[in-house]
Amino acid sequence: MMSGYVFPNEIEVNWGLFIVLYPYITGLVAGAFIVSSLYHVFGKAELKPVSRLALVSALAFLFGAPLPLLAHLGQPLRALNIMFTPHMTSAMAGFGYIYSFYMIICLLETYFMFREDFVHWATYSSGLSKRFYNLLTLGAKDISPEALHTDHRMVKILATIGIPSAFFLHGYVGFIFGSIKANPWWSTPLMPVIFLLSATVSGVALLILIYKVSCWVRRKKIDLACLNSLNSYLWIFLILATTLELLEVLHMGYESKEEWDLVRGLLTQAIPITYMGVQMGLGVLFPLILLPLGRWKRLGSSVRQTLTVSSGLLVLIGVLAMRFNVVIGGQLISKSMAGYAQFHATFLGPEGILPTMALVAIPFVFLLILVRILPPWLDGKPETANQDNITGIHSRWQLKQAGTK
Amino acid sequence: MKFTVSRRGFLVSAAKAVTAGILAPVATLTAAQNILADEPLQTKEKFSLWANNDWGFAIDVNKCIGCGLCVKACKQENGVPLDQEVYRTWVERYLKFSEEDVRIDSPRGGLDFKQYDVRPEKQFFVPKLCNQCKNPPCVQVCPVGATYRTPDGVVLVDRKRCIGCRYCIQSCPYGARFLHPVLKVADKCTWCYHRISKGLQPACVEVCPKKARKFSNLRDPNSEVATIRRKDRIRLLKPDMGTKPNVAYIDLDEVVK
Numbered sequence: 001m002m003s004g005y006v007f008p009n010e011i012e013v014n015w016g017l018f019i020v021l022y023p024y025i026t027g028l029v030a031g032a033f034i035v036s037s038l039y040h041v042f043g044k045a046e047l048k049p050v051s052r053l054a055l056v057s058a059l060a061f062l063f064g065a066p067l068p069l070l071a072h073l074g075q076p077l078r079a080l081n082i083m084f085t086p087h088m089t090s091a092m093a094g095f096g097y098i099y100s101f102y103m104i105i106c107l108l109e110t111y112f113m114f115r116e117d118f119v120h121w122a123t124y125s126s127g128l129s130k131r132f133y134n135l136l137t138l139g140a141k142d143i144s145p146e147a148l149h150t151d152h153r154m155v156k157i158l159a160t161i162g163i164p165s166a167f168f169l170h171g172y173v174g175f176i177f178g179s180i181k182a183n184p185w186w187s188t189p190l191m192p193v194i195f196l197l198s199a200t201v202s203g204v205a206l207l208i209l210i211y212k213v214s215c216w217v218r219r220k221k222i223d224l225a226c227l228n229s230l231n232s233y234l235w236i237f238l239i240l241a242t243t244l245e246l247l248e249v250l251h252m253g254y255e256s257k258e259e260w261d262l263v264r265g266l267l268t269q270a271i272p273i274t275y276m277g278v279q280m281g282l283g284v285l286f287p288l289i290l291l292p293l294g295r296w297k298r299l300g301s302s303v304r305q306t307l308t309v310s311s312g313l314l315v316l317i318g319v320l321a322m323r324f325n326v327v328i329g330g331q332l333i334s335k336s337m338a339g340y341a342q343f344h345a346t347f348l349g350p351e352g353i354l355p356t357m358a359l360v361a362i363p364f365v366f367l368l369i370l371v372r373i374l375p376p377w378l379d380g381k382p383e384t385a386n387q388d389n390i391t392g393i394h395s396r397w398q399l400k401q402a403g404t405k
Numbered sequence: 406m407k408f409t410v411s412r413r414g415f416l417v418s419a420a421k422a423v424t425a426g427i428l429a430p431v432a433t434l435t436a437a438q439n440i441l442a443d444e445p446l447q448t449k450e451k452f453s454l455w456a457n458n459d460w461g462f463a464i465d466v467n468k469c470i471g472c473g474l475c476v477k478a479c480k481q482e483n484g485v486p487l488d489q490e491v492y493r494t495w496v497e498r499y500l501k502f503s504e505e506d507v508r509i510d511s512p513r514g515g516l517d518f519k520q521y522d523v524r525p526e527k528q529f530f531v532p533k534l535c536n537q538c539k540n541p542p543c544v545q546v547c548p549v550g551a552t553y554r555t556p557d558g559v560v561l562v563d564r565k566r567c568i569g570c571r572y573c574i575q576s577c578p579y580g581a582r583f584l585h586p587v588l589k590v591a592d593k594c595t596w597c598y599h600r601i602s603k604g605l606q607p608a609c610v611e612v613c614p615k616k617a618r619k620f621s622n623l624r625d626p627n628s629e630v631a632t633i634r635r636k637d638r639i640r641l642l643k644p645d646m647g648t649k650p651n652v653a654y655i656d657l658d659e660v661v662k
Contacts, residue, residue: 005508005511007495007511008514009580074568074571075590078566078567078568079568082548085550086548086550087550089545089546090546092546095548183575336580339509
């Protein structure tokens with residue numbers, strides 16, 4: 001039975017489900033962006049089918065990321081003060097700037113990636129949507145091979161800047177927790193790295209799901225090589241993330257300093273279901289076994305797809321549990337070092353389960369809207385000999401134009 | 406009338422104009438600087454309090470009887486809702502039945518202690534409040550600089566600036582901070598800054614019937630707290646956190662964190 005003494009001010013858990021969501025959503029952003037960059041920067045050609053989808057997903061989740069934070073603030077109207085009057089010694093003060101910088105990088109990359117399409121969509125549409133796409137081109141309607149070459153170069157440069165930015169955005173969220181010395185479950189220099197790796201894990205898993213669902217909705221055949229590649233990346237990053245997460249606990253346990261009793265009690269008695277059951281069991285152990293099976297050539301392709309996609313879903317649930325175990329778990333350990341606080345989630349109340357689910361749904365709504373405006377699909381286009389043509393869209397339009405002539 | 410300007414005349418007037426053009430703003434600036442220079446003087450006088458004061462707090466654990474008057478007085482003095490689980494100060498009770506069996510409680514911050522049937526081997530009360538650390542983590546982490554340490558040694562919250570992110574609450578190792586349930590900004594003990602600035606004692610010190618809480622100006626070496634710090638065996642809370650707390654406890658048991 002968990003009990004003991006908690007300080008009177010700790011009876012209410014201050015950072016609730018919304019703050020669980022924030023690192024979860026930024027993690028998805030960072031992870032999705034990294035998948036996009038694996039293609040654009042590191043030239044992993046097999047990821048081409050999801051490269052544009054990944055960027056659009058990152059953008060959609062980026063729009064949704066600050067909403068839980070805003071909704072959590074005691075004084076939401078003062079939110080922008082964090083940018084107007086930042087206090088430089090605070091790890092949190094950089095949030096506005098880092099987030100805005102990353103947003104600018106993502107928007108610019110999207111612009112250069114889709115500029116050619118904007119021009120074509122403007123050409124082939126009429127009325128309001130014609131005006132809209134004309135506006136999106138920002139007046140740059142040159143689609144000569146030289147101009148497109150510049151576009152592709154810009155995409156590559158921005159994706160290259162984007163990787164450290166994504167790392168920074170999410171590693172920084174880890175630092176916000178990892179630098180709180182008052183909390184033994186948070187205070188570790190490993191925290192930014194753990195957050196970063198679990199972010200990558202969740203981003204890859206998210207893309208597997210979004211890709212599968214998009215193929216299913218659009219009645220297109222899924223690209224198995226691409227899915228296989230995502231499967232491998234998910235497996236590798238999952239191993240790395242889990243290694244560090246276990247290393248942290250192992251190190252704490254082996255040193256067994258004063259706080260270890262509390263951390264052990266937290267993991268075995270206060271949050272055993274979400275930690276050992278969901279985070280480590282469902283979210284790590286099962287996918288670690290299922291993912292290699294999903295790549296096993298002896299199994300039928302539909303079985304392999306199911307294995308990969310269900311692993312993706314399990315990982316997404318597991319990472320959400322991990323965020324919960326860090327954010328809420330850390331606050332359950334009383335600073336009196338003599339007991340554990342209780343967390344009661346309400347259904348409707350502020351930071352309740354229903355508003356939390358709504359905040360999870362919002363980025364998906366953004367994504368639905370974005371793929372309408374910027375269809376990222378690349379199917380049905382031939383491979384091109386043009387080395388610059390990294391996204392391949394260019395030849396698709398040339399083909400279409402050739403057909404219409 | 407013929408209007409002629411010689412080259413020399415033109416140069417002279419041009420030079421005058423340019424000089425005037427430069428001097429006018431400079432003169433204005435200088436005047437402005439004079440005004441600004443006067444301002445800190447007034448401010449200095451106004452805050453000579455800061456120069457002459459260095460507040461210190463001490464608690465004699467042996468004297469506390471756990472009556473909870475301080476908790477109630479604090480809530481009333483500082484507008485902290487009485488019926489909610491938020492406290493600027495609270496009193497903990499430690500009941501030691503054996504080496505292993507130590508029970509700690511603070512029902513309603515110490516307003517509601519119930520009697521135990523079994524008599525413990527050792528029992529004592531420990532009043533807690535903000536330690537007004539010299540190296541306060543709450544000040545470090547505030548993203549908008551809404552919380553700050555005054556030169557006379559008190560950590561305060563600017564209610565007009567606080568955005569209610571609760572990072573400071575997480576960073577305090579003593580659980581001394583909370584979100585004000587009505588104002589939705591961070592709140593904490595100020596050692597009754599509004600009272601001590603007028604030469605009064607903090608409310609909790611004022612009402613303590615056993616004088617377990619002691620508050621004085623450390624600038625006066627003969628003041629009660631300065632003497633305690635110099636002569637008594639004292640303990641600070643969680644010194645390993647590097648926060649340099651500023652509340653000294655006399656005869657505090659090692660079990661207290």
